[in-house]
Structure formats: C-alpha cells, structure tokens
Amino acid sequence: MHHDFYLAWRYLSHHRTRTLILVACLSLLAILPLALHCLLAEGENHMIARAQSTPLLLGTRGSALDLTLNALYFNTTNPTPITMYEAERIGQTGWADPLPIYVRFRVRGQPLVGVTLDYFDFRHLVPAQGAMLAMLGECVLGADAANHLGLKPGDSLPTTPENLFDLSGVYPLKLHVVGVLAKAHTSDDQAVFIDLQTAWVIEGLGHGHAGDKPITQVSGLAFGQADSSLASAGKLITYTEITPENMDTFHFHGDPSSYPISAVIALPRDRKSATLLKGRYVDNEASVQLIQPLETTSSLLDTIFKVGILFDGVLLLVGSATLLALGLVFALSLRLRQRELQTIFLLGCSRAKVLRLVTAEIMLIGLASAMVCLILAVPVQNYAGDFVRYFVMP
Amino acid sequence: MSIKFTDSCSFPCSSSQYMLFLVWLMLSFLPAWAGVTESHPLKVIATNYPLAYFAERIGGNRVSVTLPAPADEDPAFWKPSATAVGDMQKADLILLNGADFEKWLPQVTLSKLKLADTSAGFKTAFIRIENAITHSHGPGGLHSHEGIAFTTWLDFDQAGQQAAAVALAMSRKRPEWTSVLTDNLKPLLDDLAALDRQMKELTATKPGLPLLGSHPVYQYLARRYGLNLQSVHWEPNEMPAPEEWEGLRKILATHPAKWMIWEAQPSDAIVAKLKELGVGSLVFDPCANRPESGDFLDVMGKNLENLKDAYR
Structure with missing residues (x-):
C-alpha cells in the first residue's frame, strides 16, 4: 500500500504547480465558509456584548428598540425623557443600582452624554489623557470623538444650540475638556461625556448669577472676546461659561427628582432582584418600561444576520461548482495521462493497482488541503475578534 | 516548633517528621491566606x-x-x-x-x-x-x-x-x-438617647425660658427641646457693630433672655458688653468640625453642662 502512496507522492512532486493549485483550491473552498462564519459570529458578539453587559434598561414606554439604541448606542432617536425620580425609585428598592443617562444634545455631530461617575466604572472607561470629570462644566471625550473634534485636555468645547432660531432658548455652554478616554471599541468612543448636572445646566435647569443677571458671555470671533453692546444689540450669540469664580453661583431650581433623563441602566444585585424589579414594571398602563437590551438587540441582529444564510447558500453553490470543476480537472488529467497509465498497465500492474494509485494521489491532495485548512483555521479563530474590532466595526 | 534534621539530609526524613513539617508549613501560611480573604478597610x-x-x-x-x-x-x-x-x-x-x-x-x-x-x-x-x-x-x-x-x-x-x-x-x-x-x-x-433624655430633662425644668442664639444654627436643638430661642448673626471673635447691639436691645425688649448661646467662646469684650445688658454667655458647640480634644459625646456632654448655667 505504501508503494502506491510513494508513487503518488513522486507523481505529485513532479507536477508540483498543478498540485499546489489543486491544494489551494480545495483549501480555500473549505476555509472560506469557516472564516466567514467566524467573522459573522464575532461581529454579532461584538454588537451584542454591549447589550449583554447592560442587564436592564428603564425608559419611556414605547419602542424598546429606540430606547436601546438611544441609551446604549447614543442613536439620534430621542425617546421622550423620563425623570430622575425613576432612577431614585430603582435605588430605593435596594434590588438594583441605578445609572441614569441623558442623551439628548449633540456637539458638532458627536453625542453629548450626561452620566454619573458610576457609568465610567460600569463600562470600564478610564482616561488615557488628562483626568476624569470633577467639576461642573467639564467634559471628557471618547477616543474617536477627541480625534474627530481635534481636541485634547485643556481645550474648550462650546455646545451646539438645539435651534439657532429659538431666541428664548438656552445659551450654549462652553465645556472644559479635562480628559480623553482610552479606546473602548464601543459607542462610548464617539461620545462627549458630561456630568448629569452639567447636562441640566445646558438644558437650562441650572444657572449661575452675576449680581441680578444670569451668567452669559458674548462670543466674538473667539471665546473671551466680549462686547456687551453687541450682545444687547442681539448681533452675536452669547454663551455660558462655568469658571472657578462663578462656580459657587450655579444652582438648580425645583425638585431634582423632576429633572429629565433619557434612561436608567439598572444593575440588579442578583437574579432574584432582577426578577423582582421586572415585576414592578409589568403594568401596561405605566409611563415607563423596563426592558432587557439583550432581547431587543438579539431580535434586531437576528434580522440583520439573516444575510448569513444567504452567504451560506452562495458558498454552497460556488463550492459545488468548484468541486465539479475539480472533478473535471481530474477526469481530464486522467485522459492526458492515458499513455502513462497504459505503460503502467503494460508493466504488469492490474487496473485495480492503477485505480489505487489515482486514489492515493487524491487522498494526498485532500490531506495537504486539510493541513492547510487547519493551519489557516488557527489565526482565523484567534484573530477574528481583533479583525472585526479594528477593521469591520472600528 | 522545632524540627529535628538528621546529619545525612537537610530535610525531615522520617514520615512523622515530614508530617510535622507539612503542618508547620501550612500553619505558617495560614495568616497570609487569611489576609487574602480579608477585605481592605x-x-x-x-x-x-x-x-x-x-x-x-x-x-x-x-x-x-x-x-x-x-x-x-x-x-x-x-x-x-x-x-x-x-x-x-x-x-x-x-x-x-x-x-x-x-x-x-x-x-x-x-x-x-x-x-x-x-x-x-x-x-x-x-x-x-x-x-x-x-x-x-x-x-x-x-x-x-x-x-x-x-x-x-x-x-x-x-x-x-x-x-x-x-x-x-x-x-x-x-x-x-x-x-x-x-x-x-x-x-x-x-x-445619643441618653443625651436626648438629659437635654429633655434639663429644658423641662424651665419651659419657655427665653434664650438668645449668637448664630442661626440651633434650630433643631430649639425645636426638639422646646427652647424659646431668638438668634442674631454674631461671631465670637468679632465685636458686633453698634447697630447690631441696638438690634439686640430691641430683641431683649420683647424677649427678656438672660443667656446667649455661642458656637465658641466669645471674646472677653463681647462677654463684658453683654453682661452690661444682663445677658450671660455660654457655649454650645455644634461640633461640625473635629474638636481639638475629646470626641463628639465629650463636646455634647460639655455643652449640656454649660446649658445648665442658663437653667440653674
């Protein structure tokens, strides 16, 4: 038997180009569906990881998808705000820790996200440059937001008015950039983070006073150039800046429980607490809903990743065609080798022996392809996650 | 515990010695293991x-x-x-x-x-x-x-x-x-309950006794223990302006207090001037910051003793 494999090996070595092409074809045919499935699975995992790490989400009753996209991915869809009372209510149950989040404003296209300091601990976000939020009016930038805005710690970032034609609206707030977060490969990279209280100042719920007047300054070509006559003439947009000098005058009016937030991430202490908490929000008449972002995101991804089935179908067709082509190549090569096979026969080898020789060749090619597949499968498995993180969904 | 080593080997050789060595080794590491499980302050x-x-x-x-x-x-x-x-x-x-x-x-x-x-x-x-x-x-x-x-x-x-x-x-x-x-x-x-009881017992001896507060910080004390207290805005180390003394005289006309409660010992000049008006000074330290000596209970105990002057 090993003589058959020896002769087959010698034959394949002699026609090494043809052999290499055959091995490459078979290897690619086997590894492509595997690699594609790996990448799709990693992509799905990557997208679902954020939802998976967010056990429960409380927000206004309505579309669970809008709520999830807004609170987890800072989508532009703004669900109706809820109040801080809802976060306090969750905290008072003792079953879960509430993380209120307010996503309403945008700064030069980047989402401006109002959070408490606990959010950074929860998402494992740490500053790569500068420091964490400490005082009112400060912001930290996600890694991509910092690149996009071209800002670094020490710079200023004025918020964008919601409506330029709303003369009675609140003035933009000049935010102080105190830190840039390390890259997290999530939607946090795109965001500009501020404290919830700063978000409420932007909202107009908190303000400072200089004497009897609210603190606003006039922006000329650059911040710091002020001319009250221009401001009074209504020719230039004014802005608010929180400085160490006026910080003490900043205060809020009304009950903080009534201040707006867009959602509350609830972190239950255990499974039982999660169940008890969910039980509190089963009332269909309530103005808020408690959802599991994983369920919402999974159903969305199920729809999106149906494309995977299409890929499988296409690969099956291409694979079948390639296998047929390979069969044809073998049949044609046997015809080309007719004289060679006839010589072997004349030398005294039986037809069965010839068949064994050809089978040994096919087996050796198959074995080589399997080995190439195995070698390629290791990096595909190991680096699919990084590939998706850096190139597919950066 | 001493372990006997033989001349031929530098390690305990018999099985009983070996067991003893193991036990000793485990006991030596026990505090370290306990330290690992102990949570930080x-x-x-x-x-x-x-x-x-x-x-x-x-x-x-x-x-x-x-x-x-x-x-x-x-x-x-x-x-x-x-x-x-x-x-x-x-x-x-x-x-x-x-x-x-x-x-x-x-x-x-x-x-x-x-x-x-x-x-x-x-x-x-x-x-x-x-x-x-x-x-x-x-x-x-x-x-x-x-x-x-x-x-x-x-x-x-x-x-x-x-x-x-x-x-x-x-x-x-x-x-x-x-x-x-x-x-x-x-x-x-x-x-704290004992302090509460003592305060109640003391203030119950003269209910409605008019008192003055040097600073508006005794609201809860006054409410809980029924003190008839009116406060001014004076500092122990700053002599009040003449108009503030005038204001005090007006208060005293309708609120005949004999004692003023201070957050800290007032200056001698203020004490003397108050004395001219027939108002004594006593300290009831709210103890919002760490005291130089003693603790919260010591300070509150002293406050209670000081307050006894007014109710004597």
Missing part, C-alpha cells in the same frame, strides 16, 4: 465631624474615615477643590449630612452610588429658613443661612437616625460586616 469620607464620629464608632478599625474640610474651617461653608473632589472619587463611601449642608454638591462630579444622604429619612422634618441675612466670616467668605437649617445632629433623636443611616450605608458596602456594625451601632444609639 472601607474608605469613608464624612462631610462633617458628627458623621465622621458615627462612622468611626460603628466601623471601628474596619473603616478609615476622612473629614476633608480643614480643621480651621466650618465644614458647612467649605468648598472642595478639584483635588479634593478627586480624593472623594477614590473613596468607597461618602457620608452626606444632607439638609443643604453640602451646598457644593451640585457643582461637583461624584459617584451617586457612593453617596449616602444620612438625613434623607427625616426629610419632611427639615426646618426651612426664610429671608436670611448674607454675612461674612472666616475663610468661607460671604454666605447666608437661607434655605434649610443643616445642624440636624443637634436634635439627638435625629442624630440617632443619622447614625443608623451611616451603619446601613456601610453594611450595604460590606454586607459581611452587618452583624458587627449592628452591634457597634447599639451603644452609640444608647449614648
């Missing part, structure tokens, strides 16, 4: 001394309590710098007095999950101050007492509730300590 920040005292009494050496306000500053008017905020962010638990004591709270970024408002349980009992005068003294600069009266702990029943809130907050952070914390809380509550 709970880093607690208290915004005033009464809360720091409660935390120290309840937590014992399990907690490391810090009072961030400098010793020479009234914690009620202290404002944290960015560095102080950074230090607070590193704490495991931040004990707040509430009742508007921490006026700087809306201006800083702190972890909400680390904050414990110790007066939240009696929010509805807060005393609101209207039309307060803005004045200046000490490093805190210009300030006003408008808003909510914040010396909640001078009502010793409320102080007990705050102590219980401190214990609850600490046990939420370290559930495994709950029984120890509860055991430590009980004697503290007993001490």
Whole structure:
C-alpha cells in the first residue's frame, strides 16, 4: 500500500504547480465558509456584548428598540425623557443600582452624554489623557470623538444650540475638556461625556448669577472676546461659561427628582432582584418600561444576520461548482495521462493497482488541503475578534 | 516548633517528621491566606465631624474615615477643590449630612452610588429658613443661612437616625460586616438617647425660658427641646457693630433672655458688653468640625453642662 502512496507522492512532486493549485483550491473552498462564519459570529458578539453587559434598561414606554439604541448606542432617536425620580425609585428598592443617562444634545455631530461617575466604572472607561470629570462644566471625550473634534485636555468645547432660531432658548455652554478616554471599541468612543448636572445646566435647569443677571458671555470671533453692546444689540450669540469664580453661583431650581433623563441602566444585585424589579414594571398602563437590551438587540441582529444564510447558500453553490470543476480537472488529467497509465498497465500492474494509485494521489491532495485548512483555521479563530474590532466595526 | 534534621539530609526524613513539617508549613501560611480573604478597610469620607464620629464608632478599625474640610474651617461653608473632589472619587463611601449642608454638591462630579444622604429619612422634618441675612466670616467668605437649617445632629433623636443611616450605608458596602456594625451601632444609639433624655430633662425644668442664639444654627436643638430661642448673626471673635447691639436691645425688649448661646467662646469684650445688658454667655458647640480634644459625646456632654448655667 505504501508503494502506491510513494508513487503518488513522486507523481505529485513532479507536477508540483498543478498540485499546489489543486491544494489551494480545495483549501480555500473549505476555509472560506469557516472564516466567514467566524467573522459573522464575532461581529454579532461584538454588537451584542454591549447589550449583554447592560442587564436592564428603564425608559419611556414605547419602542424598546429606540430606547436601546438611544441609551446604549447614543442613536439620534430621542425617546421622550423620563425623570430622575425613576432612577431614585430603582435605588430605593435596594434590588438594583441605578445609572441614569441623558442623551439628548449633540456637539458638532458627536453625542453629548450626561452620566454619573458610576457609568465610567460600569463600562470600564478610564482616561488615557488628562483626568476624569470633577467639576461642573467639564467634559471628557471618547477616543474617536477627541480625534474627530481635534481636541485634547485643556481645550474648550462650546455646545451646539438645539435651534439657532429659538431666541428664548438656552445659551450654549462652553465645556472644559479635562480628559480623553482610552479606546473602548464601543459607542462610548464617539461620545462627549458630561456630568448629569452639567447636562441640566445646558438644558437650562441650572444657572449661575452675576449680581441680578444670569451668567452669559458674548462670543466674538473667539471665546473671551466680549462686547456687551453687541450682545444687547442681539448681533452675536452669547454663551455660558462655568469658571472657578462663578462656580459657587450655579444652582438648580425645583425638585431634582423632576429633572429629565433619557434612561436608567439598572444593575440588579442578583437574579432574584432582577426578577423582582421586572415585576414592578409589568403594568401596561405605566409611563415607563423596563426592558432587557439583550432581547431587543438579539431580535434586531437576528434580522440583520439573516444575510448569513444567504452567504451560506452562495458558498454552497460556488463550492459545488468548484468541486465539479475539480472533478473535471481530474477526469481530464486522467485522459492526458492515458499513455502513462497504459505503460503502467503494460508493466504488469492490474487496473485495480492503477485505480489505487489515482486514489492515493487524491487522498494526498485532500490531506495537504486539510493541513492547510487547519493551519489557516488557527489565526482565523484567534484573530477574528481583533479583525472585526479594528477593521469591520472600528 | 522545632524540627529535628538528621546529619545525612537537610530535610525531615522520617514520615512523622515530614508530617510535622507539612503542618508547620501550612500553619505558617495560614495568616497570609487569611489576609487574602480579608477585605481592605472601607474608605469613608464624612462631610462633617458628627458623621465622621458615627462612622468611626460603628466601623471601628474596619473603616478609615476622612473629614476633608480643614480643621480651621466650618465644614458647612467649605468648598472642595478639584483635588479634593478627586480624593472623594477614590473613596468607597461618602457620608452626606444632607439638609443643604453640602451646598457644593451640585457643582461637583461624584459617584451617586457612593453617596449616602444620612438625613434623607427625616426629610419632611427639615426646618426651612426664610429671608436670611448674607454675612461674612472666616475663610468661607460671604454666605447666608437661607434655605434649610443643616445642624440636624443637634436634635439627638435625629442624630440617632443619622447614625443608623451611616451603619446601613456601610453594611450595604460590606454586607459581611452587618452583624458587627449592628452591634457597634447599639451603644452609640444608647449614648445619643441618653443625651436626648438629659437635654429633655434639663429644658423641662424651665419651659419657655427665653434664650438668645449668637448664630442661626440651633434650630433643631430649639425645636426638639422646646427652647424659646431668638438668634442674631454674631461671631465670637468679632465685636458686633453698634447697630447690631441696638438690634439686640430691641430683641431683649420683647424677649427678656438672660443667656446667649455661642458656637465658641466669645471674646472677653463681647462677654463684658453683654453682661452690661444682663445677658450671660455660654457655649454650645455644634461640633461640625473635629474638636481639638475629646470626641463628639465629650463636646455634647460639655455643652449640656454649660446649658445648665442658663437653667440653674
């Protein structure tokens, strides 16, 4: 038997180009569906990881998808705000820790996200440059937001008015950039983070006073150039800046429980607490809903990743065609080798022996392809996650 | 334990010696293993001394309590710098007095999950101050007492509730300590209840006795123990202006008080001038900052003794 494999090996070595092409074809045919499935699975995992790490989400009753996209991915869809009372209510149950989040404003296209300091601990976000939020009016930038805005710690970032034609609206707030977060490969990279209280100042719920007047300054070509006559003439947009000098005058009016937030991430202490908490929000008449972002995101991804089935179908067709082509190549090569096979026969080898020789060749090619597949499968498995993180969904 | 080594080998050779060696080895490592499982001390920040005292009494050496306000500053008017905020962010638990004591709270970024408002349980009992005068003294600069009266702990029943809130907050952070914390809380509550009882007994001897307060910080004390108190805005080390003396005379015309309660010992000149008006001076230290000597109970005990002068 090993003589058959020896002769087959010698034959394949002699026609090494043809052999290499055959091995490459078979290897690619086997590894492509595997690699594609790996990448799709990693992509799905990557997208679902954020939802998976967010056990429960409380927000206004309505579309669970809008709520999830807004609170987890800072989508532009703004669900109706809820109040801080809802976060306090969750905290008072003792079953879960509430993380209120307010996503309403945008700064030069980047989402401006109002959070408490606990959010950074929860998402494992740490500053790569500068420091964490400490005082009112400060912001930290996600890694991509910092690149996009071209800002670094020490710079200023004025918020964008919601409506330029709303003369009675609140003035933009000049935010102080105190830190840039390390890259997290999530939607946090795109965001500009501020404290919830700063978000409420932007909202107009908190303000400072200089004497009897609210603190606003006039922006000329650059911040710091002020001319009250221009401001009074209504020719230039004014802005608010929180400085160490006026910080003490900043205060809020009304009950903080009534201040707006867009959602509350609830972190239950255990499974039982999660169940008890969910039980509190089963009332269909309530103005808020408690959802599991994983369920919402999974159903969305199920729809999106149906494309995977299409890929499988296409690969099956291409694979079948390639296998047929390979069969044809073998049949044609046997015809080309007719004289060679006839010589072997004349030398005294039986037809069965010839068949064994050809089978040994096919087996050796198959074995080589399997080995190439195995070698390629290791990096595909190991680096699919990084590939998706850096190139597919950066 | 000594281990006998033979001449031929430097290791215990017989099986019994080998077993003894193993036991010794395990016992040697036991403290280290115990150390691994022991949780680190709970880093607690208290915004005033009464809360720091409660935390120290309840937590014992399990907690490391810090009072961030400098010793020479009234914690009620202290404002944290960015560095102080950074230090607070590193704490495991931040004990707040509430009742508007921490006026700087809306201006800083702190972890909400680390904050414990110790007066939240009696929010509805807060005393609101209207039309307060803005004045200046000490490093805190210009300030006003408008808003909510914040010396909640001078009502010793409320102080007990705050102590219980401190214990609850600490046990939420370290559930495994709950029984120890509860055991430590009980004697503290007993001490506060004893103070409360003594205050009630003392003030019951002369109900409605007119008294003066040098500063509007005794609202809860007055309410709990039925003090007939009217306050001015005087500082112990600053001689009041003539118009303020005139104001006092007007008060005395309708409120014939014989004693003025001070936060700290007033200057001799003020004491003498008050004496001319027939008003004695006694100290009832709210003890918002760490005292130079003694602890919260010592200071409150001394306050009680001082107050006895007025009720004698």
